[in-house]
Amino acid sequence: xxxxxxxxxxxxxxxxxxxxxxxxxxxxxxxxxxxxxxxxxxxxxxxxxxxxxxxxxxxxxxxxxxxxxxxxxxxxxxxxxxxxxxxxxxxxxxxxxxxxxxxxxxxxxxxxxxxxxxxxxxxxxxxxxxxxxxxxxxxxxxxxxxxxxxxxxxxxxxxxxxxxxxxxxxxxxxxxxxxxxxxxxxxxxxxxxxxxxxxxxxxxxxxxxxxxxxxxxxxxxxxxxxxxxxxxxxxxxxxxxxxxxxxxxxxxxxxxxxxxxxxxxxxxxxxxxxxxxxxxxxxxxxxxxxxxxxxxxxxxxxxxxxxxxxxxxxxxxxxxxxxxxxxxxxxxxxxxxxxx
Numbered sequence: 001x002x003x004x005x006x007x008x009x010x011x012x013x014x015x016x017x018x019x020x021x022x023x024x025x026x027x028x029x030x031x032x033x034x035x036x037x038x039x040x041x042x043x044x045x046x047x048x049x050x051x052x053x054x055x056x057x058x059x060x061x062x063x064x065x066x067x068x069x070x071x072x073x074x075x076x077x078x079x080x081x082x083x084x085x086x087x088x089x090x091x092x093x094x095x096x097x098x099x100x101x102x103x104x105x106x107x108x109x110x111x112x113x114x115x116x117x118x119x120x121x122x123x124x125x126x127x128x129x130x131x132x133x134x135x136x137x138x139x140x141x142x143x144x145x146x147x148x149x150x151x152x153x154x155x156x157x158x159x160x161x162x163x164x165x166x167x168x169x170x171x172x173x174x175x176x177x178x179x180x181x182x183x184x185x186x187x188x189x190x191x192x193x194x195x196x197x198x199x200x201x202x203x204x205x206x207x208x209x210x211x212x213x214x215x216x217x218x219x220x221x222x223x224x225x226x227x228x229x230x231x232x233x234x235x236x237x238x239x240x241x242x243x244x245x246x247x248x249x250x251x252x253x254x255x256x257x258x259x260x261x262x263x264x265x266x267x268x269x270x271x272x273x274x275x276x277x278x279x280x281x282x283x284x285x286x287x288x289x290x291x292x293x294x295x296x297x298x299x300x301x302x303x304x305x306x307x308x309x310x311x312x313x314x315x316x317x318x319x320x321x322x323x324x325x326x327x328x329x330x331x332x333x334x335x336x337x338x339x340x
Contacts, residue, residue: 006058011096013054017080018090022051026061027077031069086328087134094127095279099286106286115294118190121287125193128232129168135329136231136260137174145175147324147334148256151227155179159226162187164216164247165233169197169209172229176209184209185225187216217242221250231260232332235304236288238297244316248339257318259309259335263325266305275330277303306333313337 017023025041026032034052038045052070055061060080062071072080080090098121105116118124136144145152155161158181163172166186176184186209188194197211217239228247237243247257262280264271271277284302293299300308306323313321318337325333 008096010054010058010060011093012100013051013058014060014080014090015093015097016051017055018088018093022048023072023077023080023090024082026070026072027074027081027083029071031062031064031067031071033068034070037070091130091134094130095283098124098127099282102286102290106290109290109293113293115290115292115297115299117294118291121291125168125190125196128193129170129196132167132170132231135331137170139326139328140171140174141178143326143328144258144260144334147326148258148336151256154226155182158182160224161185162225162228162250164228164230164243165236166197166211167193167233169193169200169211171231172209173197173200173204173206176206177204180208182208186211187214187219189213189215216246219246219250223250223252225250226252226255227258228255229258229260232262234259234261234309235300235302236291237300238292238295240298240300241312241315244312244318248317251339253340255338257335257337259313259337260332261309261335262302262304263331263333264303264305266303266307271303271305280331309333309335 020041020043022037022041022043026037029037029040032040034049035045037052038048041048052061052063056063056070060076062073063069078084079086080088082088101122102116102120105120109115145155155175156179161172161175161182161184163184163186166172166188167190169186172184172186175182186194186197191213194211194213201209201211216237228251230247234240234243251257264274264277264280274280280302289299289301310321313335317339319340320338322336323333324336
């Protein structure tokens with residue numbers, strides 16, 4: 001339990017190191033004093049010094065008491081900076097603070113039921129946008145889209161594409177820039193997310209994408225799209241069965257639905273060896289499940305699992321479902337679903 005307590009504290013300090021840019025700053029510095037690090041980062045020295053204390057005793061930063069120099073080892077920077085080649089783990093630590101903000105409200109839900117709404121999670125869209133840039137947007141062209149044979153060529157020729165639960169639009173904007181002959185749309189019920197997506201479109205002058213604030217459980221656009229995506233979005237839905245049926249309805253007969261969602265089983269005992277299981281069940285309880293319940297929804301939760309995902313896809317009308325994984329991604333399954 002002491003280890004759990006210390007690691008929880010280090011997660012918060014790691015989140016702060018990411019948000020303040022301290023890891024990025026230190027990755028480019030030789031061994032330096034707290035004053036030198038603070039000056040380079042443009043931060044208050046006293047806070048930087050105390051943060052460094054946590055990083056040193058947590059064995060994340062090295063310290064030389066003789067010179068007073070702190071150093072972030074290259075092998076540590078490799079998973080703690082925005083330039084990390086295999087993904088920035090420090091970014092994910094922000095979820096700990098995000099969930100801690102709603103602990104009192106979650107405790108109350110244990111007593112009276114109900115849920116905690118999206119509005120109780122300030123900064124959620126920013127964090128999801130950051131995660132999407134790392135885990136989805138950066139891998140789309142080279143890894144994710146090629147999972148579907150012939151899709152990249154079709155996108156180059158020009159097809160109609162919809163991203164359901166698009167958030168701040170990072171993934172769909174990446175596709176729109178890469179495939180100018182295709183036409184893209186993004187739907188999300190978050191006005192904050194859609195505003196951010198629209199701002200990016202305006203700033204970058206992307207002409208072949210549109211965004212709409214829309215509830216995926218109520219849109220009705222029969223046979224409008226050739227390709228529909230949903231990145232880490234379906235398990236949060238209040239009415240996931242309706243959303244999946246609407247997606248199936250919106251696809252043209254030969255269209256394809258790509259659903260990225262959390263890897264894992266619908267059976268608890270089969271998740272005992274999942275490397276992220278404690279984190280994912282916690283995120284479920286304190287975010288994904290509760291935001292669905294707040295809307296009177298089904299409350300599937302993060303760990304709804306592959307078995308239930310297949311069941312709901314079949315119920316929605318998808319007769320062919322293939323599940324693929326990517327070597328770099330220990331968190332997600334990629335469901336490729338068609339109606340024919």
